[in-house]
Amino acid sequence: MNVATPLIAFEQVGKHFGGHRGDRPVLAVADVSLNIASGEFLAIVGASGSGKTTLLRLANRLLVPDHGTIRIEGVDISTADPVALRRRIGTVFQNGGLFPHMTVAGNIGITPRLLGWNQHDIAVRVEELMTLVQLDPGAHRDRFPHELSGGQRQRVGVARALAARPHIVLMDEPFGALDPLTRDALGKDYHSLHRDLGLTTVMITHDMAEAIMLADRIAVMSEGRLIAQGSATDLARSGSGEVQALLQTPRRQAAQLQQLLPQDDNS
Amino acid sequence: MSLWSDPRWRDALAHLPDYLGNHVRVSLAALVLGLLLSLPMALLAQHRPILRNILLNVASVVQTVPGLALLALFYPLLLALSALSERWFGLGFSAFGFLPSVLALALYSMLPVLRNTITGLQGVSAALREAAQGVGMTPRQSLTMVELPLALPVIMAGIRTAAVWVIGTATLSTPIGQTSLGNYIFAGLQTQNWIFVLFGCVAAAILALVVDQVLAQIEHGLRHRNRKRVAAGAIGTLLLIAATLAPAVSPARRAYVIGAKTFTEQYVLVALMAQRLQAAQLPVTQRSGLGSNVIFEALASNDIDVYVDYSGTLWANQFRRSDVVPRSQILDGLRTELAKRKVTLLGQLGFENAYALVMSRRRAAELGVHSIADLAALAPRLTIAGDYEFFSRPEWAAILHAYGLAFAGQRQMQSNFMYPAVAAADVDVIVGYTSDGLIAKYDLVVLEDPKHAIPPYDAVVLLAPKREKDTALREALAPLIGRIDIAAMREANLRASGNGESVDAAASWLWTTINAGAPAAR
Numbered sequence: 001m002n003v004a005t006p007l008i009a010f011e012q013v014g015k016h017f018g019g020h021r022g023d024r025p026v027l028a029v030a031d032v033s034l035n036i037a038s039g040e041f042l043a044i045v046g047a048s049g050s051g052k053t054t055l056l057r058l059a060n061r062l063l064v065p066d067h068g069t070i071r072i073e074g075v076d077i078s079t080a081d082p083v084a085l086r087r088r089i090g091t092v093f094q095n096g097g098l099f100p101h102m103t104v105a106g107n108i109g110i111t112p113r114l115l116g117w118n119q120h121d122i123a124v125r126v127e128e129l130m131t132l133v134q135l136d137p138g139a140h141r142d143r144f145p146h147e148l149s150g151g152q153r154q155r156v157g158v159a160r161a162l163a164a165r166p167h168i169v170l171m172d173e174p175f176g177a178l179d180p181l182t183r184d185a186l187g188k189d190y191h192s193l194h195r196d197l198g199l200t201t202v203m204i205t206h207d208m209a210e211a212i213m214l215a216d217r218i219a220v221m222s223e224g225r226l227i228a229q230g231s232a233t234d235l236a237r238s239g240s241g242e243v244q245a246l247l248q249t250p251r252r253q254a255a256q257l258q259q260l261l262p263q264d265d266n267s
Numbered sequence: 268m269s270l271w272s273d274p275r276w277r278d279a280l281a282h283l284p285d286y287l288g289n290h291v292r293v294s295l296a297a298l299v300l301g302l303l304l305s306l307p308m309a310l311l312a313q314h315r316p317i318l319r320n321i322l323l324n325v326a327s328v329v330q331t332v333p334g335l336a337l338l339a340l341f342y343p344l345l346l347a348l349s350a351l352s353e354r355w356f357g358l359g360f361s362a363f364g365f366l367p368s369v370l371a372l373a374l375y376s377m378l379p380v381l382r383n384t385i386t387g388l389q390g391v392s393a394a395l396r397e398a399a400q401g402v403g404m405t406p407r408q409s410l411t412m413v414e415l416p417l418a419l420p421v422i423m424a425g426i427r428t429a430a431v432w433v434i435g436t437a438t439l440s441t442p443i444g445q446t447s448l449g450n451y452i453f454a455g456l457q458t459q460n461w462i463f464v465l466f467g468c469v470a471a472a473i474l475a476l477v478v479d480q481v482l483a484q485i486e487h488g489l490r491h492r493n494r495k496r497v498a499a500g501a502i503g504t505l506l507l508i509a510a511t512l513a514p515a516v517s518p519a520r521r522a523y524v525i526g527a528k529t530f531t532e533q534y535v536l537v538a539l540m541a542q543r544l545q546a547a548q549l550p551v552t553q554r555s556g557l558g559s560n561v562i563f564e565a566l567a568s569n570d571i572d573v574y575v576d577y578s579g580t581l582w583a584n585q586f587r588r589s590d591v592v593p594r595s596q597i598l599d600g601l602r603t604e605l606a607k608r609k610v611t612l613l614g615q616l617g618f619e620n621a622y623a624l625v626m627s628r629r630r631a632a633e634l635g636v637h638s639i640a641d642l643a644a645l646a647p648r649l650t651i652a653g654d655y656e657f658f659s660r661p662e663w664a665a666i667l668h669a670y671g672l673a674f675a676g677q678r679q680m681q682s683n684f685m686y687p688a689v690a691a692a693d694v695d696v697i698v699g700y701t702s703d704g705l706i707a708k709y710d711l712v713v714l715e716d717p718k719h720a721i722p723p724y725d726a727v728v729l730l731a732p733k734r735e736k737d738t739a740l741r742e743a744l745a746p747l748i749g750r751i752d753i754a755a756m757r758e759a760n761l762r763a764s765g766n767g768e769s770v771d772a773a774a775s776w777l778w779t780t781i782n783a784g785a786p787a788a789r
Contacts, residue, residue: 062400062401083403083404083405086401086402086403087402087403091401093394097395097397098398099395099412099417100395100417101413101417101492114402114403114404114408115403144492160402164403
């Protein structure tokens with residue numbers, strides 16, 4: 001593979017919903033071109049309804065674009081078998097998306113099972129992944145999702161996404177519903193997994209602070225369009241008012257916290 | 268104390284293994300068939316709104332058809348199918364009893380299963396469906412690994428409802444020849460044996476409750492992901508099935524099947540014939556409570572071996588003759604007609620159970636009524652009651668026509684209740700049966716029929732085609748032919764209806780009486 005070839009490439013991709021039986025079609029993604037390099041951690045930010053989740057679904061063919069092309073490792077995914085494609089891409093869903101009738105081990109081992117791994121290999125892999133996401137296999141293997149805390153559930157979600165050793169991980173607001181402490185810890189833990197395993201990660205978030213702290217590069221979506229992309233420094237130089245407003249929020253919060261919180265040496 | 272020492276309890280208990288076993292077998296077969304039909308249909312309809320609406324509506328409509336009617340409809344349908352298959356493939360099947368009951372009950376069980384399966388699958392959240400797709404499941408894997416397991420508690424609840432409905436409705440399969448707990452209820456209603464009625468209802472209710480509770484264990488186990496409860500429920504279900512099916516496995520001998528319609532006299536006669544066959548060391552089973560249209564076809568197609576019918580009934584109903592002819596001609600005509608169906612008329616029992624217009628003695632004296640002719644002028648002020656079928660029979664049209672009657676009102680009721688009703692002056696006239704013991708009990712009078720509008724109804728013993736040359740059977744029944752007079756029959760009927768005497772005891776009494784006295788006068 002040519003080094004210059006991006007791992008994931010969106011080429012002028014467009015998608016709208018509805019439009020049959022006289023409904024007005026709703027534009028979800030318009031003319032988006034975006035390259036993601038191998039090993040990169042990309043965050044997509046934007047308000048609700050900006051099209052960021054649609055973009056993610058297009059990448060593993062949960063949705064099919066109206067026009068444009070999506071390539072993974074240079075291959076147009078519209079020519080690929082969607083089921084095989086999804087089995088080699090790890091996905092972490094909002095709120096975990098764990099199957100409530102399966103144990104932790106059953107959930108983590110699902111994609112290997114679909115790929116026809118043998119029982120022993122699956123068990124070994126589940127054990128390995130639980131350790132990787134810092135869950136005690138002995139205590140949690142046979143529990144059901146409803147017996148876990150929110151943070152534990154999302155750790156299982158991450159382990160499940162990594163089970164079949166994918167190179168690409170797609171994350172849809174993975175830490176959105178967690179309390180700030182858990183969220184912070186999980187974000188950091190995932191970031192080291194990303195680095196250590198050499199993953200390519202695309203993460204959706206509406207939290208600019210999280211995006212800045214975890215991602216190498218940030219793509220900003222608004223009303224279906226990609227309005228800016230680049231490092232936090234690049235974005236800070238952007239002329240777009242919307243991008244500036246997004247960056248303003250974490251800055252303002254940091255400043256307010258600085259004022260409100262007692263300084264460490266005061267105590 | 269006296270209630271519990273009643274011998275009819277023991278009688279009822281003695282029938283339990285047979286009735287219960289048959290009841291469970293037919294319910295189980297119907298439920299399994301219902302599931303095999305409705306689960307794939309529900310899966311097919313899941314993503315097709317039009318098909319889904321059609322299916323649910325059809326199933327709802329089926330549910331509104333009264334159970335008894337649905338069961339009764341399957342009998343002629345299967346009879347016709349059997350005849351067709353006989354003609355095309357040379358392979359007939361029995362349209363009697365088990366098969367029509369299973370089909371009708373299966374149809375009955377479909378609505379709750381269809382509805383709950385569809386609802387259960389629709390209740391699986393879109394997020395989980397997407398997760399299933401996202402981890403790399405094919406649509407089929409998503410269905411079997413995620414959607415169906417998640418919908419299972421709801422589906423199980425539907426199966427529970429269906430099981431309870433089927434068990435309840437299966438009591439109605441008795442009139443089409445399927446032995447069930449309904450045998451208690453039908454026989455009990457006719458012979459005013461309230462112990463039987465109670466026993467049948469309670470047994471069916473207990474069976475339904477037990478099955479419901481066992482299936483509830485499975486449902487709760489599935490809902491709360493408790494494998495132990497699921498296993499307990501499954502073991503319970505298997506035990507229940509094994510317990511009720513076990514007696515069926517043992518004696519598989521080919522017995523003589525004696526049929527009876529749904530009224531007291533028929534229950535007495537079937538018991539009488541069964542006693543004769545047993546005395547002759549012949550194996551015998553009784554199939555009581557059969558519908559009057561079902562029973563003749565069942566005999567003609569060898570599903571039952573023998574039963575007692577009445578000449579006028581056969582004449583009018585089976586052979587659709589509306590002409591009224593003298594007694595001797597009816598019997599000759601019958602023999603010819605029966606021969607065409609290869610049914611043997613073994614002989615007359617000696618009494619007649621005719622329809623008759625009956626009034627209370629006091630009321631008849633008040634109005635000065637002796638014969639049906641006297642009613643002509645009075646009828647517009649009188650009400651008349653009859654059983655469920657009489658007013659649609661040709662005899663009724665013949666009576667109205669011959670005497671020019673027009674009653675102020677006509678009511679249909681359970682035949683046993685007509686007699687007390689006319690005695691209590693709730694109605695003025697009833698269409699009773701001449702051999703009914705209740706005529707004497709309530710001091711009623713039978714009105715004369717000077718124009719002979721009502722045909723004769725001699726009780727005749729009929730044999731199935733395959734029993735035509737069965738001398739053992741003929742000899743066992745021979746002592747009954749021409750021996751039972753109307754007085755003895757009335758007395759036996761009275762004894763069997765609500766006097767605390769069992770039908771078997773009344774039949775034994777009848778046997779003793781006809782042997783002690785002179786042969787019935789003819």
